[in-house]
Amino acid sequence: MPIIDSQVHAYEANTPKRPWATVPNWPPHVTGDEMVAAMDKVGVDGAIFISSFSMYRYDGSYAVEVARAHPTRMAIVKPVDPDNPAVDDVVAEWKKTPGTVGIRIMLTRDNRRDPRDPGIDRIARSAARHDFPVNVLCWDNLEAGTTLIDRHPDTRFILDHLGILQPRVPGPPAEPWADLPKVLELAKRKNVVIKVSGACTLSKKPYPFDDIWDPLARVFDTWGFERCLWGTDWTRAFAVVNYEQAVKPFFETKRLSETERAMLMGGATAKAYGWSPKKG
Numbered sequence: 001m002p003i004i005d006s007q008v009h010a011y012e013a014n015t016p017k018r019p020w021a022t023v024p025n026w027p028p029h030v031t032g033d034e035m036v037a038a039m040d041k042v043g044v045d046g047a048i049f050i051s052s053f054s055m056y057r058y059d060g061s062y063a064v065e066v067a068r069a070h071p072t073r074m075a076i077v078k079p080v081d082p083d084n085p086a087v088d089d090v091v092a093e094w095k096k097t098p099g100t101v102g103i104r105i106m107l108t109r110d111n112r113r114d115p116r117d118p119g120i121d122r123i124a125r126s127a128a129r130h131d132f133p134v135n136v137l138c139w140d141n142l143e144a145g146t147t148l149i150d151r152h153p154d155t156r157f158i159l160d161h162l163g164i165l166q167p168r169v170p171g172p173p174a175e176p177w178a179d180l181p182k183v184l185e186l187a188k189r190k191n192v193v194i195k196v197s198g199a200c201t202l203s204k205k206p207y208p209f210d211d212i213w214d215p216l217a218r219v220f221d222t223w224g225f226e227r228c229l230w231g232t233d234w235t236r237a238f239a240v241v242n243y244e245q246a247v248k249p250f251f252e253t254k255r256l257s258e259t260e261r262a263m264l265m266g267g268a269t270a271k272a273y274g275w276s277p278k279k280g
Contacts, residue, residue, distance in 0.1 A: 001262035002045040002277050004269040005247075006195045006231030007160070008034040009052045018062060020055040025168060030235045032066030035071050038234075042247045046277025048231070048269065050135065051078040053106055058084075060094070067099030072278040073088045075101040076137055080118030091126040101273040102158065103127055104135040107144050111236050115148040124152040129215040133158050133272060138269065142182045149189050157192040158272055161233060162219065163179040177215045179279050184222045194223050197231030200249060201240040208249045217255065218244055223264040229272055
């Protein structure tokens with residue numbers, strides 16, 4: 001089974017040619033070539049490249065360039081704009097673009113977007129019509145994500161980052177797993193799978209982050225490995241863990257059988273996105 005990272009971000013340097021919308025605490029650049037080199041170094045065969053909302057908002061043009069340069073290693077997802085009344089046309093055009101495997105909705109508390117917003121409904125219906133899964137970022141706002149998922153039972157959803165707010169700077173929250181009961185309750189919805197991405201950033205211990213495995217075991221037991229998609233969320237996680245540190249604990253832990261590891265670190269992602277890399 002190939003190893004597939006369910007979420008990475010790549011981007012060019014902040015220049016007038018392609019300016020960033022905001023400047024997060026990420027490296028000055030991690031291009032598609034640099035991301036593939038980092039994957040090669042630790043044995044990751046492919047990745048789902050999520051176009052960075054922080055930097056590029058709804059513009060997926062850099063992701064398209066990367067997918068064109070690395071078609072056997074990267075598949076791409078971009079956020080779409082709920083305020084665009086022609087969003088169905090946007091999704092239809094994205095579906096025709098080589099390398100695309102999904103779209104994304106930003107439903108965080110900061111965005112102040114009602115999950116019943118007509119624009120959100122348009123996106124969910126369009127995704128179902130074009131057979132795209134919807135990646136939904138609703139950490140610290142799981143109630144909104146649950147409402148959206150329940151409103152659209154015919155749409156496939158992929159819950160970003162365990163549905164749990166994760167730190168952007170070193171040092172975990174006082175109770176990093178406080179929302180875990182809500183995450184487990186959400187597993188009852190059969191039209192959603194969960195990204196186990198960025199999990200190492202929730203650890204209160206240094207590398208190899210041994211304290212993540214008990215809460216993750218509850219996720220695996222409740223959701224099932226076939227609905228759990230391992231990922232690093234690099235480069236968002238850059239300030240907390242480097243890429244190798246985000247990968248190796250999952251390769252090396254004794255808490256996973258080889259069958260479980262294969263499903264978690266590749267099989268479930270390939271199934272959810274209908275895509276698998278070809279290395280070489």
